[in-house]
Amino acid sequence: MNIKERLKIPPTMMPEQDPAERITNVEEVPLGYTPEMAMLEAKRCLQCKTAFCVEGCPVGIDIPGFIQLIEDGDFRGAIKKMKEKNLLPAICGRVCPQEEQCQLVCTVGKAQKDPCKAVMIGKLERFIADWEREQGEYDLPPEVKPSGRKVAVIGAGPAGLTVAGDLIRFGHEVTVFEALHKAGGVLVYGIPEFRLPKAIVQGEVDYLEKLGVNFRYNFVVGKTAPVSQLIEDFDTVFIGTGAGLPRFMRVDGENLLGVLSANEYLTRANLMKAYSFPETDTPIVTGKKVITVGGGNVAMDCARTALRMGAARSLIVYRRAEEQMPARLEEIHHAREEGVEFHLLQNPVSLIGNEDGWISGARLIKMELGKPDSSGRRRPVPIEGSEFIEETDALIVAIGNSPNPLVPASFPELEVTRWGGVVVNELTGQTSVPGVFAGGDIVLGAATVILAMGHGRRAAKAMNLYLNSGRWVDLDKAMDLSRAEVR
Amino acid sequence: MHEILYKEEIGPDIHLYRFHAPDVARYRKPGQFVIVRISDEGERIPITIADVNTDEGSITLIVQSVGKTTLQMAGMKVGDSIPDITGPLGVPTHIEKVGNVLCVGGGIGIAPLYPVAKAMKDIGNRVMSILGARSSNLLILEKEMEDVSSEVLITTDDGTKGRKGLVTDAIKELVGQGENFDLCVAMGPPIMMKFVSLLTKELDIPTIVSLNPIMIDGTGMCGGCRVTVGGETKFACVDGPEFDGHQVDFDELMKRLTMYSSHEKQSLDRYSSETGCRLAGTLKGDQE
Ligand SMILES: Cc1cc2nc3c(=O)[nH]c(=O)nc-3n(C[C@H](O)[C@H](O)[C@H](O)COP(=O)(O)OP(=O)(O)OC[C@H]3O[C@@H](n4cnc5c(N)ncnc54)[C@H](O)[C@@H]3O)c2cc1C
Ligand SMILES: Cc1cc2nc3c(=O)[nH]c(=O)nc-3n(C[C@H](O)[C@H](O)[C@H](O)COP(=O)(O)OP(=O)(O)OC[C@H]3O[C@@H](n4cnc5c(N)ncnc54)[C@H](O)[C@@H]3O)c2cc1C
Ligand code: SF4
Ligand code: FES
Secondary structure, three states, rough: HHHHHHHHHHOOOOEEOOOOOOOOOOOOOOOOOOOOHHHHHOEEEEEEEOOOOHOOOOOOOOHHHHHHHHOOOOOOEEEHHHHOOOOOHHHHHOOHHHOHHHHHHHHHHHHHHHHOOOOHHHHHHHHHHHHHHHHHOOOOOOOOOOOOEEEEOOOOOOOHHHHHHHHHHOOOHHHHOOOOOOOHHHHOOOOHHHHHHHHHHHHHHHHHHHHOOOOEOOEEEOOOOOOOHHHHOOOOOEEEOOOOOEEOOEEEEOOOEEEEHEEEEEEHHHHOOOHHHHOOOOOOOOOOEEEOOOOOOOHHHHHHHHHHOOEEEEEEEEOHHHHOOOOOHHHHHHHHHHOOOEEEOOEEEEEOOOOEEEEEEEEEEEEEEEOOOOOOOOEEEOOOOOEEEEEEEEEOOOOEEOOHEEEEEEEOOOOOOOOEEOOOOOOOOOOOOOOEOOOHHHHHHHOOHHHHHHHHHHHHHHHHHHHHHHHOHHHHHHHHHHHHOOO | OEEEEEEEEEEEEEEEEEOOOOHHHHOOOOOOOOEEEEOOOOOEEEEEEEEEEEOEEEEEEEOOOHHHHHHHHHOOOOOOOEEEEEEOOOOOOOOOOOOOOEEEEEEHHHHHHHHHHHHHHHOOEEEEOOOOOOHHHOOOOHHHHHHOEEEEEEEEEEOOOOOOOOHHHHHHHHHHHHOOOOOOOOEEOHHHHHHHHHHHHHHOEEEEEEEEEEEEOOOOOOOOEEEEOOEEEHHHHOOOOEEEEOOOOHHHHHHHOOHHHHHHHHHHHHHHHHOOOOOOOOOOOOOO
16 A cells, blocks of 8 residues: 555544543443454554654553554554553553644644544543553563562552553562552542543552552552651652642632532542442432633533533633643543533632522633743733633632642652752653652642653662662763663 | 451541551651541541550551541441541641640540640640540540540530530630639630630630641642631642641631532432432531
């Protein structure tokens, strides 16, 4: 097949649940490719000599490589190739912002002047991972000689799970300490079932357990035991505690009943399965009309969850314009299809309650876009005198999360930035305390799954080197050799 | 899994449990609590650690049945296990030798009060205690409180034991007799803590209260437990649960505790009809 023919194949759309149907359940929205669909989509890849997609990928997956194997029908080979770089493809294939990474720079999308027409790299990634899971058999890596070294990983989010998976393969003994009763971090408590089935995350955790990783749940480091205890008991420690501190708006009325953080709302719904209440015991606030404040993935998840919890109207209130929304395009698209209303260039100035203390409305002010701010986005400015009241039964604050302060607060030796992020050597993840590494959202603030994984991979590499050589100073220089490999 | 090593009914609908939880027992200090989940479909509920036994690796919890989860827990036996106990959580009580400490406990609030009173005494304070309950049979830990207090006054709403009246009446009586207090520790239903704090503010006695807002994670991740203290929003699970009683907005706390009332009733009704063990509505906690 020549390039022209390949370019003529239209993108293979993944079948999805019908919007009217899907808001009545919590099942996943996109249904997955069949092998035929995947092999057809794989044909669209031009196997570029200089594959820009690989450079667009934060962990440098050999994208043309695995796509070629799919085209050839060698799915086992494709998943092997994938896992050389990405241990969690079933997850990343579903939640990565591909349109800003690999697919943004894909030659096919460029040729068609539309990044939405790029090769559906994420969908192929998901397909190949799902295919492997459906086979029900995993290739366990070859047994390695135990090194006798002990590693503590704090936090079982994507960063921590990646470190655990890599270091157990190097023969080290790995214990993961997790504050909650389940592993997965945001993947289990935040991202909803309809976007990322929890069974998939659990599958990855089970796999790590099979490899020999030891999970200690309900263990809040800094409370159940101080970090210093872990430093004493283990040869090295990785901090991957995420950005779990919810930000509030600091407006009047924010403590009214029916006003809650996105974290609380999503935790009740996902981790505690409040969508099955009263079969499960954890309740959740419901209302005919629900406002979500914010414009990221978190806000989309809340607004779409509200529909599934029975809201007749679910509104997004966002202070900038749609182009500036940080949410993935697919999430915005899905939200709109499901009937979420977008109220853009508006911002709450106060919340209004009734005599029982429940929220009854939000006083909103209209905004316009002014000069660009430090992030390069045009800054929203309130329009004087434009205030109005939007009635509501509930309001969810989804304006962002900050690094979790629990570990740093209990561990003053650890250097943190002004906004609470742990300071690390970018290449190695080394913190200010010898033997202690960190990565993921606790370093970056609220970022992405794939960046957390990338951090995890680099840190694991550095930790292995540290364990084997005892070298701390100039560890990054020692890593240089393999820099291309760890990217 | 955490096994129940010991269980005793110490009052109507009030049970004392000892759970195997060596990780929690190891670093726990008075004033801290745990989050408990008793089944895989269960809710996460906060309970104060009343005591620990590090030799046995156990913690003591005293729980009043007020709804589905606590009632279900009351149905468990020694040898049964629950999946999750997380802790110790919260900031430990600041224990310091200040002189005369007045400990005021109401209802189930005497359970979290006891370890604090004990620690206050152990460090060399003179502890006087006032224990209040709706009725005499609802009084718990009377003997234990006597052991750590130089004097214990009892008040009951119905006069079945001690003085008939409220704990605030007893505070006034003691102060009227010329007692001087350097610190007051008040734990009990929010309404009691509110009126104790109003009174001690007038009397100029610094006052610590322990707040019990609705919690989920208990690690500062959700903000569901937020309370207003001195005009600022605090997360009770990580900034508290103890705060300066003179600064707390109790009215807001009391309102926020009703956030899920209708759900809680639904859950309890369902449980009662499933188990037939008790009709909903016959449960009357000392909470409100
Ligand atoms: C609702 C929502 C939707 C999102 N959608 C997307 C998306 O579509 N695509 C995308 O790429 N990214 C998305 N993100 C961001 C992404 O989930 C995060 O960037 C990523 O999970 C960060 O991984 P992490 O391992 O650093 O931390 P986390 O996933 O936050 O995990 C940290 C873990 O550490 C545990 N922990 C914290 N403190 C302690 C302690 N003291 N002791 C022990 N354990 C502790 C926590 O309980 C948690 O399990 C979303 C985030 C949210 C909240
Ligand atoms: C820091 C702290 C320490 C506590 N210590 C004790 C203790 O030592 N002994 C004891 O008996 N009780 C204690 N409580 C209260 C206890 O958590 C609740 O009684 C329990 O959650 C009720 O659960 P339920 O399902 O049986 O009742 P539900 O029917 O769910 O609720 C009954 C009432 O309990 C409160 N409540 C419900 N869910 C929660 C929750 N997740 N978190 C907090 N409160 C809730 C509400 O006010 C509600 O109206 C404490 C609470 C806090 C916050
Ligand atoms: S840039 Fe696009 S076409 Fe080129 S190799 Fe990558 S996925 Fe294939
Ligand atoms: S219980 Fe979630 S922040 Fe306190």
